[in-house]
Amino acid sequence: MATASLDVVGIGNAIVDVLAQADDAFLASQGLAKGTMTLIDAARAQSLYAAMGPAIEMSGGSAGNTMAGIASLGGKGAYIGRVRDDELGRVFGHDIRAIGVRFDTAPSTSGAPTARCLILVTPDAQRTMSTFLGACVELGPQDIASDLIASAQVTYLEGYLYDPPLAQEAFRKAAEIAHAAGRKVALSLSDPFCVDRHRAAFRALLAGHVDILFANEAEICSLFETKDFDAAVRAVRGQCEIAALTRSERGSVVVTADATHTVAAEPVQKLVDTTGAGDLYASGFLHGLTHGRDLPSCGRLGSLCAAEAISHFGARPETSLKTLAANAGII
Amino acid sequence: MATASLDVVGIGNAIVDVLAQADDAFLASQGLAKGTMTLIDAARAQSLYAAMGPAIEMSGGSAGNTMAGIASLGGKGAYIGRVRDDELGRVFGHDIRAIGVRFDTAPSTSGAPTARCLILVTPDAQRTMSTFLGACVELGPQDIASDLIASAQVTYLEGYLYDPPLAQEAFRKAAEIAHAAGRKVALSLSDPFCVDRHRAAFRALLAGHVDILFANEAEICSLFETKDFDAAVRAVRGQCEIAALTRSERGSVVVTADATHTVAAEPVQKLVDTTGAGDLYASGFLHGLTHGRDLPSCGRLGSLCAAEAISHFGARPETSLKTLAANAGII
Numbered sequence: 001m002a003t004a005s006l007d008v009v010g011i012g013n014a015i016v017d018v019l020a021q022a023d024d025a026f027l028a029s030q031g032l033a034k035g036t037m038t039l040i041d042a043a044r045a046q047s048l049y050a051a052m053g054p055a056i057e058m059s060g061g062s063a064g065n066t067m068a069g070i071a072s073l074g075g076k077g078a079y080i081g082r083v084r085d086d087e088l089g090r091v092f093g094h095d096i097r098a099i100g101v102r103f104d105t106a107p108s109t110s111g112a113p114t115a116r117c118l119i120l121v122t123p124d125a126q127r128t129m130s131t132f133l134g135a136c137v138e139l140g141p142q143d144i145a146s147d148l149i150a151s152a153q154v155t156y157l158e159g160y161l162y163d164p165p166l167a168q169e170a171f172r173k174a175a176e177i178a179h180a181a182g183r184k185v186a187l188s189l190s191d192p193f194c195v196d197r198h199r200a201a202f203r204a205l206l207a208g209h210v211d212i213l214f215a216n217e218a219e220i221c222s223l224f225e226t227k228d229f230d231a232a233v234r235a236v237r238g239q240c241e242i243a244a245l246t247r248s249e250r251g252s253v254v255v256t257a258d259a260t261h262t263v264a265a266e267p268v269q270k271l272v273d274t275t276g277a278g279d280l281y282a283s284g285f286l287h288g289l290t291h292g293r294d295l296p297s298c299g300r301l302g303s304l305c306a307a308e309a310i311s312h313f314g315a316r317p318e319t320s321l322k323t324l325a326a327n328a329g330i331i
Numbered sequence: 332m333a334t335a336s337l338d339v340v341g342i343g344n345a346i347v348d349v350l351a352q353a354d355d356a357f358l359a360s361q362g363l364a365k366g367t368m369t370l371i372d373a374a375r376a377q378s379l380y381a382a383m384g385p386a387i388e389m390s391g392g393s394a395g396n397t398m399a400g401i402a403s404l405g406g407k408g409a410y411i412g413r414v415r416d417d418e419l420g421r422v423f424g425h426d427i428r429a430i431g432v433r434f435d436t437a438p439s440t441s442g443a444p445t446a447r448c449l450i451l452v453t454p455d456a457q458r459t460m461s462t463f464l465g466a467c468v469e470l471g472p473q474d475i476a477s478d479l480i481a482s483a484q485v486t487y488l489e490g491y492l493y494d495p496p497l498a499q500e501a502f503r504k505a506a507e508i509a510h511a512a513g514r515k516v517a518l519s520l521s522d523p524f525c526v527d528r529h530r531a532a533f534r535a536l537l538a539g540h541v542d543i544l545f546a547n548e549a550e551i552c553s554l555f556e557t558k559d560f561d562a563a564v565r566a567v568r569g570q571c572e573i574a575a576l577t578r579s580e581r582g583s584v585v586v587t588a589d590a591t592h593t594v595a596a597e598p599v600q601k602l603v604d605t606t607g608a609g610d611l612y613a614s615g616f617l618h619g620l621t622h623g624r625d626l627p628s629c630g631r632l633g634s635l636c637a638a639e640a641i642s643h644f645g646a647r648p649e650t651s652l653k654t655l656a657a658n659a660g661i662i
Contacts, residue, residue, distance in 0.1 A: 020429075021649075049425060050425070052429065053429045053430065054390065054399070054425070054426040054427075054429045054430045054647065055389075055422075055425070055426060055429075056387055056388065056389040056645065057387065057388035057389065057422060058386075058387040058388065059385065068385070086418060087417060087418035087419055087444075088418055091386075091388060094380060094381070094385070094386070095385040095386060096385075098351075098383065098384045098385045098386075099384065099385045113418075313644075313649075314387065316385065318352075318644075
């Protein structure tokens with residue numbers, strides 16, 4: 001097996017976030033369930049946008065956020081995802097390249113515009129997301145560059161990628177190439193409703209194609225259709241090499257075939273916006289893993305990155321995670 | 332004179348801000364002078380954007396920011412400015428309407444795209460701006476709605492509006508309508524280099540057409556070509572009804588024909604980004620003025636709004652200024 005020239009390649013829905021503050025009454029008036037992600041069409045995207053408050057735009061997308069975190073930690077990463085050749089598509093491409101992530105996927109030149117996620121942040125710092133997938137539905141197997149996948153220690157797939165139908169093929173193709181090259185495949189379950197939509201497919205993937213699983217408590221419980229976290233831990237053990245299960249302020253639990261590591265959450269001075277917490281946990285964890293750290297250290301690095309993300313508006317790091325981690329004595 | 336149905340109508344360059352962090356070395360490598368605003372063309376906008384780090388997009392424009400502040404204080408305002416019918420133009424229109432400002436200016440359907448301002452924020456919280464005026468150059472007298480101007484207690488003009496040539500006519504037309512309706516005209520000097528570019532025009536305006544002047548120390552000194560703030564105060568006294576002169580952490584000085592009020596700056600817990608400090612000072616000051624407050628109270632309200640703006644990334648308020656002001660016992 002050749003030495004990996006990249007740490008992680010992330011594949012996901014390339015999305016620009018549109019973030020606004022909102023109160024619970026607004027969520028109720030729009031029929032939105034707090035803390036979840038709902039898929040919406042173009043017309044709904046327009047009506048919800050018209051109803052919501054002033055917003056800020058910033059690049060997002062679950063795997064995109066994770067790769068931004070990897071780059072901020074000093075890691076070497078690439079990203080695969082589909083935008084349109086429009087203003088927001090150029091914003092997405094600029095931002096991910098500017099932080100140091102390789103991004104070569106050709107933008108669509110026709111069809112739907114670049115995807116956007118309307119994110120409403122409530123005063124309790126929870127985020128409620130409505131996603132118009134736009135150009136993401138064009139991502140397919142043709143966008144999976146074999147040499148790129150083969151050159152990365154880990155191929156990281158976001159569960160949201162199962163929503164646009166063509167992307168599922170891209171997903172499977174990437175996993176096959178990675179394994180054929182002796183690399184690892186990581187999957188994030190993304191959202192409990194996403195798990196609901198694709199439970200059977202995710203269970204099948206986990207059984208045969210995923211080495212490292214990321215999920216929060218609601219997602220792993222949804223996957224195994226249980227309300228009991230401990231039961232979910234028992235169910236996932238042995239299904240993949242590593243399951244990193246996040247539990248918000250209760251930290252995370254890292255499960256392998258024969259060990260369970262409990263990792264504390266990093267204290268946060270002021271919780272502002274939980275957008276990106278899971279994505280950035282994955283950044284820290286995967287950066288640790290691709291740099292030979294033991295699993296408790298990977299978890300600690302994940303907690304540290306998540307804490308940075310939730311201390312400000314928006315999902316991507318505002319400060320150098322490398323410096324933060326060095327100051328904390330983790331890397 | 333009819334009762335005014337609006338407090339303030341703002342006229343300015345309708346701009347979307349593209350904010351990124353940068354260090355002094357980057358400014359130097361791009362030949363940018365810290366703390367200033369430089370006009371750039373489309374090609375330079377592209378090359379600077381390509382060189383700068385990951386960014387966030389949010390609506391800006393000096394008078395646009397001021398009007399957002401007025402609305403956040405609970406005031407009634409309208410905005411006149413020109414965008415293109417493109418993605419960023421829709422962002423600008425959404426944001427200003429969503430905060431409660433009336434915005435009816437028709438977007439351009441051809442020509443340059445919506446204006447953008449590339450803002451580099453250095454670790455010392457200073458902002459350095461490079462503006463591509465884009466569609467702003469299309470703003471002209473045809474965009475000045477007489478009934479709108481006549482219905483507002485104050486017409487607020489940003490000095491930057493003197494950069495696109497057609498806008499100067501719009502500027503003068505608005506001032507004439509306002510005065511004919513017995514209303515007040517306010518002008519912000521915007522930037523010392525902007526004053527350099529249009530000194531004679533601004534001096535002539537001040538002598539005959541401006542009732543309320545906003546300027547910071549560098550701008551008022553540039554206007555009167557002096558290095559001595561006290562000399563500038565002497566020079567401006569009597570030129571207009573009220574001159575509100577801001578001095579960063581030293582607060583502001585409000586000058587009338589026969590009085591000088593010194594107003595303290597509002598303490599800021601953490602200075603993050605000075606973008607919008609002057610714009611939001613004008614919001615508070617004008618809100619006080621249009622609600623019958625005495626000049627020291629207007630200044631205090633200005634200080635409070637400026638303090639909110641500089642305590643976070645971006646120029647527009649993140650929290651309700653009305654609530655902030657009520658909590659501070661000012662309104």
